Amino acid sequence: MSEQPASDPPPPLLYSMREEWKDVQPLDQSDLTNPLVPIFYPPEYKDAMDYFRGIVAKGEKSQRVLELTEHIIRMNPAHYTVWQYRYDTLLELEAPLDKELALMDELALTNMKFYQVWHHRKLLLLKYAQPAAELSFISKVLAVDSKNYHTWAYRQWLLAHFDQEDLWSLELPSVELLLQEDVRNNSAWHHRFFVVFDSGVREGDEDREQVLRREINFTKQKIAIAPNNLSAWNYLRGILDRVEVKYATLKDFVVPYTTPREERPVVEEEVLDLDNPRPSSSASLPCALAIEFLADICLEEGDTTKAAELFTSLAEEHDTMRKRYWDYRVKECLGTQSTRT
Amino acid sequence: MIPFRVIPQHDGPDGCPTATSFIQEKTEKELKEAYDSVPKPLILQRMRHFQWLKVLLFQGLPARYKSQDASQPWLMFWIINSFQLMGVQLDVATKQRAIDTLMQCQSPDGGFGGGPKQAPGLLPTYAAVSTLACVGHPGPGGGWDQIDRQKMYAWFMSLKQPDGSFLVSRNAEIDVRAIYSLLVTATLLDMMTPELVAGTASFIASTQTYEGGFASTSAPYYISVDTLMDEPRPALGEAHGGYAGCAIASWVLLKPFMTEEESKKLNVDKFLRWLVWMQGEQADYGGFRGRSNKLVDNCYSWWCGESLAIVESILDLQEETGHEDEFIEDEGDDEWVDTDWWLYNNKALQEYILGLGQDNAGGLRDKPSKRADVYHTFYSLAGFSTAQHRVYQSKSLQGSLRNKWKPSEAFTPSTAKGEDDRRQATRKELWINARSWKEDESSHRYVGSPNNRVNAIHPVFTLLISQASNIMDHFYGQTSPPKS
Numbered sequence: 024m025s026e027q028p029a030s031d032p033p034p035p036l037l038y039s040m041r042e043e044w045k046d047v048q049p050l051d052q053s054d055l056t057n058p059l060v061p062i063f064y065p066p067e068y069k070d071a072m073d074y075f076r077g078i079v080a081k082g083e084k085s086q087r088v089l090e091l092t093e094h095i096i097r098m099n100p101a102h103y104t105v106w107q108y109r110y111d112t113l114l115e116l117e118a119p120l121d122k123e124l125a126l127m128d129e130l131a132l133t134n135m136k137f138y139q140v141w142h143h144r145k146l147l148l149l150k151y152a153q154p155a156a157e158l159s160f161i162s163k164v165l166a167v168d169s170k171n172y173h174t175w176a177y178r179q180w181l182l183a184h185f186d187q188e189d190l191w192s193l194e195l196p197s198v199e200l201l202l203q204e205d206v207r208n209n210s211a212w213h214h215r216f217f218v219v220f221d222s223g224v225r226e227g228d229e230d231r232e233q234v235l236r237r238e239i240n241f242t243k244q245k246i247a248i249a250p251n252n253l254s255a256w257n258y259l260r261g262i263l264d265r266v267e268v269k270y271a272t273l274k275d276f277v278v279p280y281t282t283p284r285e286e287r288p289v290v291e292e293e294v295l296d297l298d299n300p301r302p303s304s305s306a307s308l309p310c311a312l313a314i315e316f317l318a319d320i321c322l323e324e325g326d327t328t329k330a331a332e333l334f335t336s337l338a339e340e341h342d343t344m345r346k347r348y349w350d351y352r353v354k355e356c357l358g359t360q361s362t363r364t
Numbered sequence: 365m366i367p368f369r370v371i372p373q374h375d376g377p378d379g380c381p382t383a384t385s386f387i388q389e390k391t392e393k394e395l396k397e398a399y400d401s402v403p404k405p406l407i408l409q410r411m412r413h414f415q416w417l418k419v420l421l422f423q424g425l426p427a428r429y430k431s432q433d434a435s436q437p438w439l440m441f442w443i444i445n446s447f448q449l450m451g452v453q454l455d456v457a458t459k460q461r462a463i464d465t466l467m468q469c470q471s472p473d474g475g476f477g478g479g480p481k482q483a484p485g486l487l488p489t490y491a492a493v494s495t496l497a498c499v500g501h502p503g504p505g506g507g508w509d510q511i512d513r514q515k516m517y518a519w520f521m522s523l524k525q526p527d528g529s530f531l532v533s534r535n536a537e538i539d540v541r542a543i544y545s546l547l548v549t550a551t552l553l554d555m556m557t558p559e560l561v562a563g564t565a566s567f568i569a570s571t572q573t574y575e576g577g578f579a580s581t582s583a584p585y586y587i588s589v590d591t592l593m594d595e596p597r598p599a600l601g602e603a604h605g606g607y608a609g610c611a612i613a614s615w616v617l618l619k620p621f622m623t624e625e626e627s628k629k630l631n632v633d634k635f636l637r638w639l640v641w642m643q644g645e646q647a648d649y650g651g652f653r654g655r656s657n658k659l660v661d662n663c664y665s666w667w668c669g670e671s672l673a674i675v676e677s678i679l680d681l682q683e684e685t686g687h688e689d690e691f692i693e694d695e696g697d698d699e700w701v702d703t704d705w706w707l708y709n710n711k712a713l714q715e716y717i718l719g720l721g722q723d724n725a726g727g728l729r730d731k732p733s734k735r736a737d738v739y740h741t742f743y744s745l746a747g748f749s750t751a752q753h754r755v756y757q758s759k760s761l762q763g764s765l766r767n768k769w770k771p772s773e774a775f776t777p778s779t780a781k782g783e784d785d786r787r788q789a790t791r792k793e794l795w796i797n798a799r800s801w802k803e804d805e806s807s808h809r810y811v812g813s814p815n816n817r818v819n820a821i822h823p824v825f826t827l828l829i830s831q832a833s834n835i836m837d838h839f840y841g842q843t844s845p846p847k848s
Contacts, residue, residue, distance in 0.1 A: 101434050
């Protein structure tokens with residue numbers, strides 16, 4: 024992953040030169056003389072792997088196996104066989120899992136893009152069952168990389184698996200903070216959906232009508248700040264689809280985003296309409312995502328001509344990269360699309 | 365990495381700068397500088413990629429690839445399939461070395477490991493079996509008949525979860541990569557059974573998020589220790605191109621097993637919309653991103669391109685077009701003739717791959733600031749192929765395959781004895797379903813010169829169509845008698 028800092032201690036003595044490993048017969052990975060795609064392993068890595076294979080052949084599960092597997096994992100955190108054997112050894116030895124978790128804290132921060140680091144953590148939590156401290160650890164990782172996929176998936180697993188109200192209760196404020204920092208953080212938007220709509224009903228969220236209003240208003244405000252934001256529009260569509268509310272209920276909100284700025288005389292009362300915040304003064308208009316949304320409203324209302332017109336404006340002018348798709352939507356409006364299965 | 369609280373000064377889209385727009389703008393600048401300096405017309409640097417891959421295949425990989433030590437079948441898969449796409453033939457001796465190297469990874473417990481003496485995993489099993497489809501053959505030493513399917517099947521079942529998902533290996537994570545790997549392997553080798561895939565379609569549907577794309581996995585909720593609830597089953601992680609590609613290909617493979625009710629659980633229209641929004645803007649040169657508001661990356665040329673090819677086929681847009689070949693000699697827009705087939709901008713995608721995705725030293729890359737690696741090389745070339753060729757599931761081919769089918773001896777797992785009749789009926793449908801993808805030979809679209817052509821790829825199997833066919837015909841007992 025990264026260069027070794029100069030202050031690192033020298034690599035440990037090879038296992039083949041250590042008295043306390045004399046009883047293990049090191050094993051080569053292969054007896055093929057001519058394999059394809061050989062990797063030029065650094066000597067330290069090859070030596071450790073040879074002894075690991077020797078240990079597996081013996082079936083030994085001991086303290087020194089924990090040292091050996093940690094050594095290999097630090098060199099190659101993607102080695103799932105080594106992780107598997109380490110986990111078996113931890114269980115066999117009934118090793119203290121809090122100590123293992125502390126090690127994972129360190130490894131997750133330096134190797135956050137590896138599946139195994141997060142999965143091992145999950146295995147520990149399943150045994151250890153103390154999720155309370157996890158959320159603050161997760162925040163630490165997200166402060167380094169606010170979109171790390173594994174971290175988010177782990178956070179959501181933790182919430183779903185333990186399903187404790189005190190864990191859930193801090194999630195919405197945490198998402199709001201992240202979206203305040205970066206309204207384009209799609210991971211945070213997804214987490215909001217996960218918390219509010221996808222995992223049952225939270226304490227205080229029992230009035231679903233009120234929750235829907237809250238979420239729609241929240242999203243409108245975020246769209247007003249930065250209209251050309253796929254994440255926010257996807258969230259808006261997502262919640263309307265989920266609760267089966269028509270897009271047309273948002274027509275008044277959407278229209279001002281679909282026209283160029285100069286065509287839009289600013290009327291004072293409109294600016295004060297809190298239910299329908301207008302685009303910020305620096306927004307780039309018209310917004311393709313809003314035109315698409317309005318076209319879908321027209322389809323709901325049965326106005327296929329107007330919908331086709333809007334899709335055509337996307338194809339020809341406002342979103343030419345997706346011309347093929349908008350043309351397809353136009354054909355769909357006009358009923359000339361071939362039959363669907 | 366940019367700590368997200370420190371956002372350097374920039375105007376930002378909509379006058380609203382954030383960490384996301386900062387790296388986006390930085391990337392746009394990088395892409396523009398790189399694209400402007402690339403000679404036009406754009407050329408696929410075939411020889412450079414070939415030379416670069418050849419050194420890795422025969423001489424080996426530098427020490428930094430030790431992180432791939434548990435992905436050895438993948439290294440072979442990526443390199444050998446890149447050769448296949450570029451039309452490079454391997455000689456018999458090299459194929460034998462490939463077979464021997466791969467067979468060393470077969471585990472005594474069933475399945476293949478990430479290297480010799482490693483634990484079996486679904487991902488390396490997929491990579492090994494797919495590579496054997498390219499280089500292997502029936503008979504002694506050919507690999508195909510040395511795959512232990514009984515052990516593999518029992519091991520598959522040991523990874524199966526109550527919600528229809530699979531662990532990628534013992535005690536490991538659950539995700540749709542595992543499902544895709546298992547389904548491709550089981551389909552190619554005639555190992556699909558109703559018990560193996562019970563619940564799997566519903567699981568895949570549960571990973572579709574509100575955005576329309578697919579997440580890595582979903583979380584089951586239980587009423588009691590052994591009773592699963594239908595709801596909620598929240599997706600874990602946001603919609604993501606890589607998982608989307610695995611999910612939609614798996615969905616297609618499961619078709620013959622799906623009930624009417626199951627087949628309605630996936631929203632294809634919503635998926636299509638999400639996919640087309642993954643294509644970057646003009647400033648991104650039409651490359652694909654993997655998630656909303658993330659940066660474009662060449663590997664999504666495949667994951668999103670493959671998904672689009674499958675969706676186009678599901679939506680049944682494909683009849684033979686009958687157009688002439690289109691070679692686009694220059695970059696001029698007037699010479700590009702659009703067809704009704706591609707639902708995204710396949711011209712821009714080819715330009716991204718050729719103009720920004722190639723490393724001068726050989727190999728393909730995520731974007732200009734990244735170095736080439738074998739993963740990006742293969743998936744960029746594969747995405748390039750889907751942007752050039754129209755490969756679709758053909759109704760007429762299904763008809764002729766149906767007539768051609770001859771009853772043959774089926775692999776029967778020792779645990780599923782007594783289901784022979786049902787197996788016979790479904791394996792015929794599976795074979796037809798998987799074998800009926802074909803290239804529309806009359807609708808190629810090439811940016812640059814016709815010399816930029818790569819071979820057509822099967823969007824479901826990630827193999828050349830003929831390779832998927834050959835191995836399936838062998839395992840389903842559908843080969844023609846050898847010609848004398």
